[in-house]
Amino acid sequence: MKTLIVILGPTAVGKTSTSINIAQHFNTEIISADSRQIFSELTIGTAAPTPEELQIVKHHFIKTQSIHDYYSASLYEKQAIQKIEKLHQKHNTVVLTGGSMMYIDAVCNGIDDIPDVDPTIREKAIEEFKEFGLEYIQKELQKVDPDYFEKVDQANAKRILHALEVYRTTGKPFSSFHTNQNKKRNFKIIKIGLNYDRAYLYERINKRVDLMMEEGLEQEAKSVYPYRKLNSLNTVGYKELFSYFDGDISLKKAVELIKRNSRRYAKKQLTWFRRDETIEWFEPNNTDQIIQYIKLQNQE
RNA sequence: GGUGCCAUAGCUCAGUUGGUAGAGCAACGGACUGAAAAUCCGUGUGUCCCUGGUUCAAUUCCAGGUGGCACCA
Numbered sequence A: 001m002k003t004l005i006v007i008l009g010p011t012a013v014g015k016t017s018t019s020i021n022i023a024q025h026f027n028t029e030i031i032s033a034d035s036r037q038i039f040s041e042l043t044i045g046t047a048a049p050t051p052e053e054l055q056i057v058k059h060h061f062i063k064t065q066s067i068h069d070y071y072s073a074s075l076y077e078k079q080a081i082q083k084i085e086k087l088h089q090k091h092n093t094v095v096l097t098g099g100s101m102m103y104i105d106a107v108c109n110g111i112d113d114i115p116d117v118d119p120t121i122r123e124k125a126i127e128e129f130k131e132f133g134l135e136y137i138q139k140e141l142q143k144v145d146p147d148y149f150e151k152v153d154q155a156n157a158k159r160i161l162h163a164l165e166v167y168r169t170t171g172k173p174f175s176s177f178h179t180n181q182n183k184k185r186n187f188k189i190i191k192i193g194l195n196y197d198r199a200y201l202y203e204r205i206n207k208r209v210d211l212m213m214e215e216g217l218e219q220e221a222k223s224v225y226p227y228r229k230l231n232s233l234n235t236v237g238y239k240e241l242f243s244y245f246d247g248d249i250s251l252k253k254a255v256e257l258i259k260r261n262s263r264r265y266a267k268k269q270l271t272w273f274r275r276d277e278t279i280e281w282f283e284p285n286n287t288d289q290i291i292q293y294i295k296l297q298n299q300e
Numbered sequence B: 001g002g003u004g005c006c007a008u009a010g011c012u013c014a015g016u017u018g019g020u021a022g023a024g025c026a027a028c029g030g031a032c033u034g035a036a037a038a039u040c041c042g043u044g045u046g047u048c049c050c051u052g053g054u055u056c057a058a059u060u061c062c063a064g065g066u067g068g069c070a071c072c073a
Helices: A015-023 A049-058 A073-089 A101-108 A119-132 A133-142 A146-151 A159-169 A198-215 A217-227 A240-244 A249-276 A287-299
Strands: A003-008 A028-034 A093-100 A188-195 A280-282
Touching: A003 A015, A003 A073, A003 A101, A003 A287, A015 A028, A015 A049, A015 A188, A015 A287, A028 A073, A073 A093, A073 A101, A093 A101, A101 A280, A119 A159, A119 A287, A133 A146, A133 A159, A188 A287, A198 A217, A198 A249, A217 A240, A240 A249, A280 A287
Parallel strands: A003 A093, A003 A188, A028 A093, A188 A280
Antiparallel strands: none
């Protein structure tokens, strides 16, 4: 049976170098599961693999989209699965690595098929929310999809809006599209988690942000500043610098916030990964141990 | 060496006319089905420096000790 090795972990833990080592060992290629490194305009702030690293092992889904493109976890699921199947024709093992929890989940478990939302309907729903408030959209969802309304985080406008968009686009309740079961994949999935002691991870994050600044993150952010409203730029490392460009905060403050928000992002990733008991955890660069574990799993 | 000031959460500090304590920042926990580096929800995490005294009761008052800062030698 073909295998997909998933290498995951919090930001700045060292997934890139570890996954390159693993991929080299299995003489295979890497699928990136990173919702921000996929944008060609974002390099420094996303800690995208360097040209040298990309030369060692072929990566997919790095810099393949523009920040102006619409993209989503569901699109990623379709494209990634396609790519994995193609790579499996040549390789028994394929490596997937990244920290975007939902993207990884989409590949491993799948997302239910939901029809595309009409963009004008989405815009209109957002307008309504802005004008009439949370309670207004809550009430509508309660009326058209009481099942989902019970389940959903009712304080989370984004979730409510999405359910409404789908309802208005299709005329069917959002919850009716939920199958509540994982998609079957025709390959074996082995999940490798990478992590460090929390204090050390935070130290790495802080240092990496300083490094990004030295490498010219400010310039990079400036170059996309005109498009700051794009969802793809609602991203740690950029949004804080936009506030600085706006004159709302100092540069020093912006850097501090990038560090803090990166730490919080790492924590959030760990919260998500924690409940997945199929993940086997290792220290980064512990390549031999990881390979041994993978071989053991493959024998089963 | 002497005198004075200070010692409370991870940090900076409030506060308790004696009834075991809070604010900012930081931190921690959780949710997550087509925006997910997004979005949302929740949580003070504390030998109030130590020892003894006074007191029904001390983080608070008193004494000594320890540490820090300042000034005088």
